[in-house]
């Protein structure tokens with residue numbers, strides 16, 4: 001097991017800066033996820049940890065040992081790729097044993113380690129099967145077994161589930177977590193799938209344009225995003241431009257051209273992120289926090305509109321409300337049965353609970 005310490009690493013390919021001045025400390029035994037859209041530098045960062053790329057600037061350390069320019073085979077990391085990268089005409093046993101053969105481990109020890117790891121990934125009855133005759137999920141288990149059998153200090157997974165269908169993805173997600181906990185191994189997981197990141201990780205780093213926007217636990221990232229990019233990338237949200245107004249009895253007040261009244265916001269770190277004066281600000285409110293009111297009411301943060309669209313998703317119902325000036329806000333409720341769905345065109349009032357609003361700066365592009 002190992003810690004991973006990236007200090008101010010930058011990677012340039014010609015005039016493309018794929019990763020810019022990244023600082024990250026990954027703890028021993030942690031399940032750490034790099035999350036972000038395509039092209040934001042996740043894979044490049046992972047490859048610098050694996051040693052397939054060397055950073056243009058900065059240092060990569062494992063347990064305080066400088067690994068920046070150590071070749072991949074001397075780093076003791078296990079890697080799993082999106083396309084599995086297995087040898088299709090070799091058997092499961094031969095694929096998994098490959099890394100041990102390269103390391104000149106004895107035949108007896110190889111046999112016992114391969115059998116043990118195949119047992120752990122629940123593939124023991126396929127040991128002599130050719131890899132090309134396995135399903136996608138089974139091939140991904142072979143890839144995992146091959147990475148784990150060498151007893152790596154760090155397990156690196158690059159979008160390992162993206163070639164699997166939705167059901168198998170769920171199953172493999174649990175499987176990977178189970179193995180990670182069993183081995184207690186420091187794991188770095190690359191994905192653009194927010195559900196995978198939220199459900200699996202101890203901590204997440206959110207990337208955009210080669211820069212890390214925020215590092216935190218899934219709950220911190222979801223509940224306290226630092227800017228509008230993070231708020232919109234993790235989960236669903238409603239975003240509106242706002243400007244600060246004078247405080248009212250200790251409560252922060254904001255104005256928005258989308259709303260016809262002031263918006264009152266709780267005055268805590270949860271509700272107002274850090275920003276500097278003059279920065280463009282947005283208000284984020286999750287659809288599950290928007291409350292549609294039965295009775296019309298004129299209290300704080302109660303606004304009026306009419307139902308413009310109702311979307312049924314099974315477990316929940318999305319109600320889009322159009323405000324006077326045309327801006328839309330989405331409210332999401334659990335499905336309480338067809339009699340509770342509102343009809344399009346119905347006038348409604350809705351409330352934005354003060355303590356569920358978050359005001360944050362716009363992300364830099």
Ligand SMILES: Nc1ncnc2c1ncn2[C@@H]1O[C@H](COP(=O)(O)OP(=O)(O)OP(=O)(O)O)[C@@H](O)[C@H]1O
Pocket residue numbers: 013016017018036037038039040041042043044045192
């Ligand atoms: N070998 C390379 N040569 C030149 N440019 C590269 C190379 N590898 C990556 N890039 C560029 O660096 C940027 C980051 O790429 P990277 O593969 O790290 O992103 P990513 O977040 O992993 O995306 P994806 O999810 O699509 O794999 C992109 O603009 C990409 O085009």
